[in-house]
Amino acid sequence: MPAILLDRVFNPWDEIQRYQTEELRSGLYGATASFVGTMRDFNIDEKVSLMTLEHYPEMTQHFLNELCNRCLKDYDINNCLIVHRFGDIHPGEPIVLTAAWSAHRVQAFDACRNLIEELKSHAPFWKKEATDKGERWVHDDLKP
Amino acid sequence: MSINVQFFASLREQQGKQQVTLEFTRPITVLDIWSQASDGLKMPNNTLCAINMEYVKTDAVTNDGDEVAFFPPVTGG
Numbered sequence: 001m002p003a004i005l006l007d008r009v010f011n012p013w014d015e016i017q018r019y020q021t022e023e024l025r026s027g028l029y030g031a032t033a034s035f036v037g038t039m040r041d042f043n044i045d046e047k048v049s050l051m052t053l054e055h056y057p058e059m060t061q062h063f064l065n066e067l068c069n070r071c072l073k074d075y076d077i078n079n080c081l082i083v084h085r086f087g088d089i090h091p092g093e094p095i096v097l098t099a100a101w102s103a104h105r106v107q108a109f110d111a112c113r114n115l116i117e118e119l120k121s122h123a124p125f126w127k128k129e130a131t132d133k134g135e136r137w138v139h140d141d142l143k144p
Numbered sequence: 145m146s147i148n149v150q151f152f153a154s155l156r157e158q159q160g161k162q163q164v165t166l167e168f169t170r171p172i173t174v175l176d177i178w179s180q181a182s183d184g185l186k187m188p189n190n191t192l193c194a195i196n197m198e199y200v201k202t203d204a205v206t207n208d209g210d211e212v213a214f215f216p217p218v219t220g221g
Contacts (some may be wrong), residue, residue, distance in 0.1 A: 031167075037221050044146045053220070056150070056197075056215065057195055058196075059194060059197035061214065062197045095221065116221060117219055120218075120219075120220060120221035121218070122218060123220045123221070124152070124192075124194075124213075124215060124220075125218055125219060126152065126153035126154070126215070126219055126220075127220075137153060137154045137216070137219075139219050
Protein backbone atom coordinates (compact mmCIF):
# COMPACT_ATOMS: atom_id res chain seq x y z
CA MET A 1 0.00 0.00 0.00
CA PRO A 2 2.48 2.59 -1.13
CA ALA A 3 2.01 6.29 -1.75
CA ILE A 4 4.25 7.40 -4.60
CA LEU A 5 5.18 11.00 -5.46
CA LEU A 6 6.46 11.56 -9.01
CA ASP A 7 7.96 14.55 -10.83
CA ARG A 8 7.41 12.96 -14.24
CA VAL A 9 4.55 11.83 -16.46
CA PHE A 10 3.09 8.45 -15.52
CA ASN A 11 0.58 6.06 -17.05
CA PRO A 12 -2.03 5.23 -14.38
CA TRP A 13 -3.14 2.04 -16.09
CA ASP A 14 0.45 0.77 -16.23
CA GLU A 15 0.83 1.61 -12.53
CA ILE A 16 -2.28 -0.39 -11.65
CA GLN A 17 -1.15 -3.34 -13.77
CA ARG A 18 2.38 -3.27 -12.36
CA TYR A 19 1.28 -3.00 -8.74
CA GLN A 20 -1.40 -5.63 -9.13
CA THR A 21 1.04 -8.08 -10.70
CA GLU A 22 3.84 -7.47 -8.21
CA GLU A 23 1.94 -7.06 -4.93
CA LEU A 24 -1.39 -8.92 -5.12
CA ARG A 25 -1.91 -12.65 -5.36
CA SER A 26 -4.11 -13.65 -8.26
CA GLY A 27 -7.44 -14.94 -6.94
CA LEU A 28 -7.27 -12.91 -3.74
CA TYR A 29 -9.30 -9.94 -4.97
CA GLY A 30 -12.53 -9.73 -6.93
CA ALA A 31 -12.83 -5.97 -7.36
CA THR A 32 -10.47 -3.21 -8.39
CA ALA A 33 -11.68 0.39 -8.15
CA SER A 34 -9.64 3.31 -9.44
CA PHE A 35 -9.82 7.06 -9.82
CA VAL A 36 -7.62 9.09 -12.16
CA GLY A 37 -7.44 12.87 -12.00
CA THR A 38 -6.27 14.48 -15.25
CA MET A 39 -5.26 18.06 -15.96
CA ARG A 40 -7.78 20.12 -17.93
CA ASP A 41 -6.87 22.93 -20.31
CA PHE A 42 -9.50 25.22 -18.75
CA ASN A 43 -10.53 26.30 -15.27
CA ILE A 44 -12.87 29.03 -14.00
CA ASP A 45 -13.61 30.20 -17.56
CA GLU A 46 -9.97 30.61 -18.57
CA LYS A 47 -7.63 28.60 -20.75
CA VAL A 48 -4.84 26.97 -18.78
CA SER A 49 -1.57 26.06 -20.51
CA LEU A 50 0.47 24.77 -17.55
CA MET A 51 -0.03 23.87 -13.94
CA THR A 52 2.73 23.78 -11.35
CA LEU A 53 1.97 21.58 -8.37
CA GLU A 54 3.88 22.59 -5.26
CA HIS A 55 4.00 20.32 -2.22
CA TYR A 56 5.54 20.02 1.23
CA PRO A 57 7.61 16.93 0.46
CA GLU A 58 8.05 15.33 3.88
CA MET A 59 4.55 16.12 5.13
CA THR A 60 2.90 15.08 1.88
CA GLN A 61 4.63 11.70 1.89
CA HIS A 62 3.83 11.25 5.59
CA PHE A 63 0.18 12.20 5.09
CA LEU A 64 -0.34 9.90 2.11
CA ASN A 65 1.34 6.97 3.86
CA GLU A 66 -0.94 7.45 6.87
CA LEU A 67 -3.96 7.79 4.58
CA CYS A 68 -3.19 4.39 3.04
CA ASN A 69 -2.73 2.86 6.50
CA ARG A 70 -6.06 4.26 7.73
CA CYS A 71 -7.83 3.06 4.60
CA LEU A 72 -6.60 -0.49 5.18
CA LYS A 73 -7.92 -0.40 8.75
CA ASP A 74 -11.24 1.27 7.98
CA TYR A 75 -12.26 -0.72 4.89
CA ASP A 76 -12.33 -4.42 4.14
CA ILE A 77 -9.78 -4.21 1.34
CA ASN A 78 -6.72 -6.22 0.34
CA ASN A 79 -4.57 -3.33 -0.76
CA CYS A 80 -4.52 0.26 -2.01
CA LEU A 81 -2.30 2.56 -4.03
CA ILE A 82 -1.78 6.32 -4.45
CA VAL A 83 0.36 7.92 -7.16
CA HIS A 84 0.55 11.73 -7.29
CA ARG A 85 2.49 14.13 -9.50
CA PHE A 86 4.27 17.29 -8.47
CA GLY A 87 6.11 19.97 -10.45
CA ASP A 88 5.07 21.13 -13.93
CA ILE A 89 2.04 19.37 -15.44
CA HIS A 90 0.55 19.90 -18.91
CA PRO A 91 -3.08 19.51 -20.05
CA GLY A 92 -3.99 15.89 -20.67
CA GLU A 93 -1.45 14.51 -18.23
CA PRO A 94 -2.58 12.48 -15.22
CA ILE A 95 -2.22 14.23 -11.87
CA VAL A 96 -3.31 11.55 -9.43
CA LEU A 97 -4.26 7.89 -9.23
CA THR A 98 -6.02 6.22 -6.32
CA ALA A 99 -6.87 2.52 -6.41
CA ALA A 100 -8.24 -0.10 -4.03
CA TRP A 101 -8.51 -3.87 -4.26
CA SER A 102 -11.10 -5.89 -2.38
CA ALA A 103 -13.03 -9.13 -2.50
CA HIS A 104 -16.18 -7.19 -3.36
CA ARG A 105 -17.03 -4.01 -5.26
CA VAL A 106 -18.68 -1.98 -2.52
CA GLN A 107 -15.62 -1.86 -0.28
CA ALA A 108 -13.33 -1.24 -3.24
CA PHE A 109 -15.46 1.69 -4.45
CA ASP A 110 -15.82 3.15 -0.95
CA ALA A 111 -12.11 2.88 -0.15
CA CYS A 112 -11.08 4.41 -3.48
CA ARG A 113 -13.51 7.30 -2.97
CA ASN A 114 -12.20 7.85 0.56
CA LEU A 115 -8.60 7.98 -0.66
CA ILE A 116 -9.22 10.72 -3.22
CA GLU A 117 -11.58 12.77 -1.03
CA GLU A 118 -9.19 12.76 1.94
CA LEU A 119 -6.26 13.54 -0.32
CA LYS A 120 -8.04 16.51 -1.91
CA SER A 121 -9.12 17.87 1.47
CA HIS A 122 -5.93 17.48 3.48
CA ALA A 123 -2.79 16.51 1.50
CA PRO A 124 -0.44 19.52 1.31
CA PHE A 125 -0.39 20.26 -2.43
CA TRP A 126 -1.02 23.64 -4.07
CA LYS A 127 -1.85 24.29 -7.72
CA LYS A 128 -0.58 27.29 -9.63
CA GLU A 129 -2.00 27.77 -13.11
CA ALA A 130 -0.54 29.60 -16.10
CA THR A 131 -3.30 31.33 -18.10
CA ASP A 132 -3.41 33.93 -20.87
CA LYS A 133 -3.77 36.55 -18.14
CA GLY A 134 -0.80 35.35 -16.11
CA GLU A 135 -0.24 32.99 -13.21
CA ARG A 136 -2.69 32.37 -10.39
CA TRP A 137 -2.98 30.11 -7.36
CA VAL A 138 -6.04 27.88 -7.54
CA HIS A 139 -8.68 28.73 -4.92
CA ASP A 140 -6.32 31.25 -3.46
CA ASP A 141 -8.68 33.50 -1.52
CA LEU A 142 -6.13 34.57 1.08
CA LYS A 143 -6.86 38.10 2.18
CA PRO A 144 -4.75 39.50 5.03
CA MET B 145 15.13 26.88 21.77
CA SER B 146 15.37 26.76 17.99
CA ILE B 147 12.36 26.58 15.63
CA ASN B 148 12.54 25.97 11.88
CA VAL B 149 9.73 27.91 10.16
CA GLN B 150 8.54 27.12 6.62
CA PHE B 151 6.13 28.90 4.29
CA PHE B 152 4.51 27.33 1.23
CA ALA B 153 2.70 28.40 -1.95
CA SER B 154 1.08 31.86 -1.87
CA LEU B 155 2.25 32.44 1.70
CA ARG B 156 5.85 31.84 0.62
CA GLU B 157 5.42 34.44 -2.11
CA GLN B 158 3.78 36.95 0.24
CA GLN B 159 6.50 36.47 2.83
CA GLY B 160 9.29 36.56 0.28
CA LYS B 161 10.99 33.60 1.92
CA GLN B 162 10.53 29.84 2.23
CA GLN B 163 12.35 29.17 5.46
CA VAL B 164 13.68 30.94 8.54
CA THR B 165 15.15 29.70 11.82
CA LEU B 166 14.11 31.52 14.99
CA GLU B 167 15.53 31.35 18.51
CA PHE B 168 13.37 31.68 21.64
CA THR B 169 14.08 31.50 25.35
CA ARG B 170 10.76 29.82 26.28
CA PRO B 171 7.99 27.67 24.70
CA ILE B 172 5.91 29.73 22.29
CA THR B 173 2.65 29.24 20.35
CA VAL B 174 2.33 28.83 16.61
CA LEU B 175 0.58 32.20 16.39
CA ASP B 176 3.48 33.89 18.20
CA ILE B 177 5.89 32.22 15.80
CA TRP B 178 3.94 33.64 12.86
CA SER B 179 4.22 37.11 14.38
CA GLN B 180 7.97 36.78 14.84
CA ALA B 181 8.60 35.24 11.43
CA SER B 182 6.32 37.32 9.25
CA ASP B 183 7.66 40.82 9.82
CA GLY B 184 4.32 42.22 10.95
CA LEU B 185 2.11 40.71 8.23
CA LYS B 186 -1.27 39.61 9.61
CA MET B 187 -2.00 35.89 9.32
CA PRO B 188 -4.70 35.30 6.65
CA ASN B 189 -7.87 33.78 8.16
CA ASN B 190 -7.70 30.48 6.34
CA THR B 191 -4.02 29.76 6.96
CA LEU B 192 -3.22 26.15 7.88
CA CYS B 193 -0.49 25.31 10.39
CA ALA B 194 1.56 22.21 11.09
CA ILE B 195 4.13 21.19 13.68
CA ASN B 196 6.45 18.39 12.60
CA MET B 197 4.12 17.56 9.69
CA GLU B 198 0.94 17.25 11.78
CA TYR B 199 -1.90 19.77 11.48
CA VAL B 200 -2.31 21.95 14.59
CA LYS B 201 -4.26 25.03 15.66
CA THR B 202 -2.60 28.38 16.18
CA ASP B 203 -2.59 28.01 19.97
CA ALA B 204 -0.43 24.86 19.84
CA VAL B 205 2.85 25.22 21.73
CA THR B 206 6.17 24.33 20.13
CA ASN B 207 9.25 22.63 21.52
CA ASP B 208 12.94 22.97 20.80
CA GLY B 209 13.84 21.63 17.37
CA ASP B 210 10.28 21.68 16.00
CA GLU B 211 9.50 22.44 12.36
CA VAL B 212 6.52 24.78 12.02
CA ALA B 213 4.86 25.22 8.63
CA PHE B 214 2.31 27.76 7.37
CA PHE B 215 0.37 27.28 4.15
CA PRO B 216 -2.91 28.15 2.39
CA PRO B 217 -5.84 25.72 1.89
CA VAL B 218 -4.66 22.69 -0.04
CA THR B 219 -5.61 21.97 -3.67
CA GLY B 220 -4.20 18.60 -4.61
CA GLY B 221 -5.75 15.83 -6.62
